[in-house]
Amino acid sequence: MDINESERAAVYKTIFARRDVRGEFLPDPVPEAILRRILTAAHHAPSVGFMQPWDFILVRDPAIKRRIKDGFETAHREAAALFEGERREHYQRLKLEGILESPVGICVTCDRSRAGPVVIGRTANREMDLYSVVCSVQNLWLAARAENLGVGWVSILHRQVLHDTLRIPSAIVPIAYLCLGYVRAFHDRPELESTGWLPRLDLETLIHHDVWGGEG
Known part of the structure; x- marks a missing residue:
């Protein structure tokens, strides 16, 4: 099934507008x-191996969101202590989650045993199932953007908070806690870029040919 020009443009627009x-x-x-x-x-x-290791926990209960928010606050304070001086002040000014504000939270998990102990494609690299779930998160994120919905990945959060709060079995790995909902507006550029936290790297400096450091 071919992709026509307008369909291709829509895909790239969604990627760049995420x-x-x-x-x-x-x-x-x-x-x-x-x-x-x-x-x-x-x-x-x-x-990997078509094992589809993901599950999706939809969180709407305000009390559960509050517990996850408390977990974020703990991890947020720990993170702030790792920076110094103006960098710490900058970090503390950033808004880094929308746990209570978003109408839906989604915890995406990985069941590493779903397809049994031997999985096609996971024999040499055991972490491929974890990467598969990250691909699922990216699909979700782009689909949400195509629906004009915003998504925020709350990465400043200890996994045990999600295990305890969402009653996730110990063998299941939480990969992402996402905040989902409609938004007032989307930023033209990523916030960490526009606020001066870090610049976008030049793609040309990241491309290697044949070997690391190889020039074209």
């Missing part, structure tokens, strides 16, 4: 039909 959303969420509910489309896109991500 943002990590933190402080712009609206309280408007996400329609179930749209949520199902987004999860279906996530479920169609590539996975």
Whole structure:
């Protein structure tokens, strides 16, 4: 099935317009039909050995969100202590999550035993199932953006908080806690770029030919 020019343009537009959303969420509910489309896109991500190791925990209960937010605050304070001087002050000014503001939280997990002990493609590199779930997260993120919904990945969070709060079995690995919802607006550039935390690297400096450091 070929992709025509307008379809191709839409894919690239979605990729370049994707943002990590933190402080712009609206309280408007996400329609179930749209949520199902987004999860279906996530479920169609590539996975090693076609093991489809992901599960999706949808979080709407304010009390559960509050516990996850408390876990973020603990990890956030720990992270702030790792920076010094102006860098710490800059970090503390950043809005880095929308746990309570977003109408839906989604915890995406990895069941590493789903396809048994031997999985095609995971024999040499055991972590390939974890990477598969990250592909699922990216599918979800891009599908959400195509639906004009924002997504924020809360990475400043200890996994044990998710295990305890969401009753995730010990053998299941939480990969991502995502905040999902409609937003007031999307930023033109990633916030960490626009606020001066780090610049976007020049692609040409990241391309190697044949060997590391090889020039074309």
